[in-house]
Amino acid sequence: MILHTADIHLDAPFPSLGEKEGARREDFFKTFDRLLTLAIKNEVHLFVVAGDLFDSPRPTAAAVSRVQAGLKRLADRGIVPVLLPGTHDSVATSDSVYRKSDFPGAILLDAPVVHEPVPLTVAGQPVFLYGFAYRNFLSDEALGSLVRRDGEGIHLGLLHGSRQGSPEWDYRKKDVPFTLPLLKKWGLDYVALGHYHNFELLEDDGRVLASYPGSPEGKRFRESGSRYCALVTLEPGCARVEKVATNTRVLEERTLDLSGCEDQRQAAEAIRAEGAEDLLLRLTLSGIVEAPLDLTALHAWCADEFFHLEFQDQTRLFDSDFARRIETEETVRGLFVRRARTAMEQASPAQRALAEAAFREVLVRFRYFGEEAS
């Protein structure tokens, strides 16, 4: 029985969260603790971290000691932590955390190539661990060393790499690339994967070969919704994977249609309705609004309903009745709107968004600096 997790990225920085950065970082540690508790509660035998436990090869001493304490907790209960250095916390540097600090009770697979699998005995059964530590381009050749060796028992592999064909393949780096057929060829009972941050179960002919547990706490906005770790029940030749939710907070990307909003307050109400305390939301505002929205004010109004709120403004003001009314005026405003109209008509679709934004900017300021005639 294994708790398989990866890509925890402890101590990652979040400069875009401003004041909430500290709290967010703490979330990651909370998730780590949750993972440990899950491991203890489910009485797993191995706690496998398939790479990127830390976000950098030089995490702070506080982070390191928390991890050490956590792993020791596991070790004291007879759960063996198995660590694999990844791409972020790589072991290649001489001052890497894995070289400088120990993790007592844990097995660290830091060889560049698997000469011989690490044997251990788990609940009376022999288990062989296969894993090599990422060392930049040198690791591409090490893939071949994961092939199964002789020996009775369970052969468990750990790999921090990129699967060709995965949905994340296109927009992530391709370190240590491999394919599913290659993985199958190794003939291991289960491969604990890491590097890609979304849960993915890899099967072939009904048999579970490997899985990416994904990041247990979402780091960036593409890692939305629930995050998981994998509880794997492993027998020679067969593996069953159960995914367990682990995240402390939720990241989401949503779109909100604010069509018809006539003033800022209405918009704010609509936005606040989406709020939740543990939600980090990237909200795309869309629709044709009837009043120019001052995003800064809007954010200030709504931000306390969320843990973190980001706007992407795609509302359209130009096609609103409001704009049409102004267009007819013989005033500067009217002239401005007429100019904008001419420009809009000539603009390509790509430039339209820009033009809309410019239009909004000006009208917001009109409202801010003057009065609106009704």
Next chain:
Amino acid sequence: MILRKLELKQFGKFGERTFEFRRGMNLVTGPNEAGKSTLMEAIPAVLFGVRNKARFKPWGRQGECTAALVLEDRNRSVQVERDILTDRVVLIERDDLYHTLYHFEGKAAPQGRSSERAEYLAQLSRLFGVAEDDVFRASLFFGQGSLELSGQGGLGAKLKALLSGFAEVDYDQVLDSLNRDFFAVTRQNPWGKDKTRDRDLEEVRKELAELEKRWFATRDARKELAALHERVGTLQEELEAGRVEYDKGERYLAWVRKQWHLEEKEESLRRHFTRVSRQTEKIDELEKRRQALERQIAGTGLPREIPEGLPLLLADAEKIRKELVALQGEAATLRQQLLEQPATPWWQAGGLTGALLAVGGGVTWWRPQWATVSLLAAALLSAPVWIFFLWRFGIRRAEGSRIKGQGQVLERSREEAQARLSELDERFEKLGMSPSAVEIVRMQKNLETHQQLTAQLLEVESALRVLENAEELGREKEDLTRELAVLGERREREPSPRRKGLLSPEDLPEAEEKLRALGERLKAGEKELLDLTRREAALQGELADSQQIEEEGERLKDREQALVRRRDVLGLAVEWLSGAVDEFRSTYLERFAADVGRNLALVTAGAYGEVRLDDDLTFALRGKGNSWQPLERFSRGTMDAVYFAVRLALTRHLSRGRHLPLFLDDPLVNLDRSRLAEALTVLERLSGEHQVLLFSHNDNLLRRGASARWHVVSLDDVKAEAPAARERSEDVGQLYLL
């Protein structure tokens, strides 16, 4: 928007009086000093307050002085009430169901600065579009006398501001704020010189450039690492091979050297050995010689050490001996002589006789005939012989006795000598020797030899002393032999590690030189290896950062994109807005002039239709002959018409759809009849859209008003306290068209 009601309490000459008005044309008439102007002035007094509070204070009365007005619109009404003396204002806005939409109460002094006043004025602006007294009087409040606008001073600027649309929104401020935000993003100024300080975009781009450098550095580092890795690999191999070579070479050279060394050693040993051997030989020789000498010396009979008196003794002995010898010699000679005396060779004779007999016998036997002859012969022959012999015999005997006699003498001498000899013997014994005579003689003889020998012996002995101890030499020799044997063994045991034969000692330095060079190269290679390994580790470190660099790069790129977009948006906004503002600015006066022209055409029934307006608000009119003349050149009436048109245009501009009431205080005095008629026509037409309040004493107007169903308020009945209860009905959309 119309003025519905005007309530006065102790305002000027009025006690408590309420005036009501209707849509369309209203005429307030009455003789001079009836209070028309006061009434008219009440309106701005309520709205804006009065500076000179004494002006409207009731004559001779104390207490309050308040005025209120009610304005109505399609769906709301606004009531403004002011205590003229304290400037406390109440403004209430109600909707058509009489619900309060807005309520203001506060102090709004005409020249105050409080925020209450600001709010009040903001509400005025919102509701009427006019919040300032001078603007009010320049527009819808056609005050007494001339309609002329004084375009100078602050009013001109204000009017321009109003006209240019800056009243409701300060576009300059908007542009400023856009510019500010623009330049917060970037320092590049597309409309002029760039700013000096770097802004967000530049900073981000700089950071990106840095990051890119670092990225390229890591990429280079990666390449370098790969190359290094290879180099390290090859270098290690080379070093391995080199070291093997070196070891071999070293071993070989060591062997060679050892061989040579051994050989040298052997040589030297051998030489040593030879020397030792030679020495031993020499020693042996010398020893032998010594022994020989000793033997010889011993052979001399003399003792090794010759005692002191010996030579003398020996000399004496010699002498004696010599004597003896001489004696002996003599004796010998005598004896010799004696002996020489041949013995009668009796036998000879006998022999001969025998022989002869024999012969005879023989012959006899042989030839018996000859027996006698032969016997005779024999006898004959023998006789001489026997004679001879006898003669000889006698001589000899005589000789002999002589000799004997001599001999005796000699004997006596000899005995003497013997006696001396025995004496010498004693002396010898004293010396511890008891040599025999022979020995003595021998000694004597050998004395010289002995001396020689001794000398030689001494030589030899001294030579021997110089040379080493024979024993030691022997041991040495043994050792050397053993060593040589060992050496020989060793040389056999270690075969040449190279196929090649042994290097000659001349080649050896060269070979050593080569080896040393190889060793140096190896050391250099090892150092290089160390440096390379260190560099490798450093590069690995740099590369580990590449992950962070990439993430940060992404973040920065996103930020750059966002900034660029914002910049473009703001740039576009500025472009449009400033374009609109410029266009408007450059044309508002024209627009306004066009408006004025339209109004003028209306007022003058087409006589004049075009007006030009300068920046300082001076008008020019196209006069006869199609040339533009300044307005002053024209008649009063025309000027008034123009100003009327101006005010109208201004009012329309300010009201912007609100259709504010127009207040005219006897403005048409200067118009001639036809002009007046035209003007009134215009007013009536206007009254369709704008409520018009005319204040005049002109009876013609009164008559006209009566016939045209204007709403007339007469100030004759000033004392009438009746509240305006008449005609509250809505006169919606009543048009008085002529």
